[in-house]
Amino acid sequence: MESLYILIPIAIFFVIIAVAIFFWAVRSDQFEDLERQGMNVLLDDDDPPASKSTSQPAAKQADNADVKPRDES
Template sequence: MESLYLLIPIAIVFVIIAVVIFFWAVRSDQFEDLERQGMNILLDEDKPKRDKDDDGA
């Protein structure tokens, strides 16, 4: 029972820290455009590099 007097305030502090980090992430636009990074790999149109030693044969 005495351990609850220690664990409950620690849990409340963790919740407050998590909420602060969440609002910081929202305010700093960390959740903007979540789809773009996932689509970049599908839309990659880079041409392969050719070596200088390659004579094309």
Template sequence: MSIIYVLIPLAVIIVGIAVAVFFWAVRSKQFDDLDRQGYSILFDDDLPPEEKKLADERKRLNDRD
């Protein structure tokens, strides 16, 4: 029964750490762009220079919105 006096505070500390890590991740914008990694496997990184320039321009225009 005395182990409960150790386990309950330990569980509260672990939950507190998990909540702190979650809020740190949100504040450091870890969850802002969840789709980019999924789309990155669909597109080639070795575009010709003129297409890469157009893609960068489109991305810059979309980032302003």
């Protein structure tokens, strides 16, 4: 029975903290746009695929840019 004298004020303290956090979230517009996060899953912003007109990856092309062509004469 004596434990209730400790547990009830602790429970009231936690309820006050939970209510304060809830009102803070409402005031800071945490619940303003509930659908946006659900739509973000469906609308991925993936990078467009690389163009297939080049035969070498960009890293190899950069390495070959410094190489001078042979003089075959």
